Amino acid sequence: MRYVLPLRRNNSLINYRPLQKGAKKELTDYFDFDGRIIWYYEHISTGKRVITFFDQQLKVQEEQDYLRRIITHPDGYTKESFFKKQFELGTLSCITNLPDSAEKVYHIYKCRGQVEQVFDTYKNFLDADRTYMQNEKALDGWSFINFLAVQAYYKIYQRMKQKKLLKKFSVEDIVHIAMKKRKLRIGTSWTDSEITKKHIDLIAKIMPQKT
Numbered sequence: 018m019r020y021v022l023p024l025r026r027n028n029s030l031i032n033y034r035p036l037q038k039g040a041k042k043e044l045t046d047y048f049d050f051d052g053r054i055i056w057y058y059e060h061i062s063t064g065k066r067v068i069t070f071f072d073q074q075l076k077v078q079e080e081q082d083y084l085r086r087i088i089t090h091p092d093g094y095t096k097e098s099f100f101k102k103q104f105e106l107g108t109l110s111c112i113t114n115l116p117d118s119a120e121k122v123y124h125i126y127k128c129r130g131q132v133e134q135v136f137d138t139y140k141n142f143l144d145a146d147r148t149y150m151q152n153e154k155a156l157d158g159w160s161f162i163n164f165l166a167v168q169a170y171y172k173i174y175q176r177m178k179q180k181k182l183l184k185k186f187s188v189e190d191i192v193h194i195a196m197k198k199r200k201l202r203i204g205t206s207w208t209d210s211e212i213t214k215k216h217i218d219l220i221a222k223i224m225p226q227k228t
Contacts, residue, residue: 021113021126026105030062030112031069036104044071048120050127052184057119068119069110076107176223186219195220 024031035043035058045058059068086094113122173188199210
């Protein structure tokens with residue numbers, strides 16, 4: 018069985034010494050994930066491959082949150098506890114038996130949120146979290162159309178991922194650009210609305226290639 022399992026930050030399998038030294042050269046390498054730079058390093062602990070990922074932006078957010086809690090909740094949070102935890106902040110450590118690169122392992126782990134993302138898309142992008150249908154047949158049709166919409170959404174997402182476009186654009190961006198492509202009736206004839214070459218080229222990258 019192949020697995021990627023996250024570890025609690027206080028797990029004894031994790032080695033924080035590279036982060037404690039405070040120099041990025043102590044880390045193995047980095048990659049870009051959704052516009053964020055993720056550093057990582059790995060080691061073998063009790064025969065298990067342990068990869069620790071470090072997100073500087075997340076560290077800053079967690080540090081600020083912790084320091085605010087020292088002010089607002091002094092009974093549960095102290096400077097001493099902050100100093101003990103400071104090298105854990107902004108990290109994610111996993112054990113895995115996959116032979117893949119650390120970057121791919123990180124992507125695989127992050128896929129766990131795709132189910133939640135589907136529901137979030139269904140709710141926020143499609144506005145499909147509530148229905149005003151008045152009968153069962155209308156509700157069935159409404160549900161089926163939204164199901165097709167989710168399928169289309171993730172087909173676009175996968176093509177954008179393959180073309181490495183997600184760093185610059187979202188699916189919502191592509192949908193709004195595509196909506197600008199319309200037919201206009203002028204007099205008795207129909208013509209295409211104008212769309213920029215930049216947008217045409219972008220849509221062409223996402224469309225499946227004809228064989």
